Amino acid sequence: MDDMGVISTDNKKITLYYNSENSIGQQCYAYVQSSDKKVLGIDVSKTNVSGTQWAELAGNLNIPVKDLINVDHADFVKQYGDKKIDLEAHDWMKILEKSPKLIQYPVLIIGENYHQLKSGSDFKKFLDGDSAGLKEA
Template sequence: MEDMGVISTNKNKITLFYNSENSIGKQCYGYVQASDKEVLGIDISKTNITGTQWAELAEKLEIPVKQLIDTEHPDFVKLYGDKAIDMEAHDWIKILDKNPKLVQFPVLVFGENYYQLTSGAEFKKYLEANSAGIEKK
């Protein structure tokens, strides 16, 4: 049964899938922690994300799994070369499973919305959009 998501969503909770070993991940986590929402930070460098969760993140972001991966990351290039690779989604999921640090950007889950954050400051824009009309503390 694939119709029910495995990632829990809640309009008052923010979930951030991030890598504490890179600067964008650290910045985004700092911004999220500073919000007045309940935060669940999932550090992908320390927590195993299942293939089903990776697939769901890509599906909710409306991107192929491949686009979760930084194919220009030095570790990716070392392992797979710098030529474009054409693989099935399950093969990209295997790469993420073995090398979660190859995730390109943190993924923010806020209510029913999913976003890839390219910077810490970008989080503020989504927070404001989702909180429109709600007074901040």
């Protein structure tokens, strides 16, 4: 068990934080499911993800928490307006806790490596050879 964080990492497992309510999330989950490795899909629209987990995801991606959020999403604009807003990291975490569907891109975890997937096919480029056990088509 990883003593550093609350998100478990395992080289034999792929974890994907995604929103099943958008097409990128659906596509990425489908690609990840094609792997021979054990897959843990965390659908943020159905699963409560804590502020600590959001902070850990952002930290391991080396990005600020606000970069996990799609500020162009209609729900975000409706609530906060379309002007650039400046909030503290804990405020961005609270936004994600309350409205996880605002996640901008799915987050893929393979072993200790964290990646944002900007398209369904992005998954392929993060595989080291056949390290994820993808079958040849």
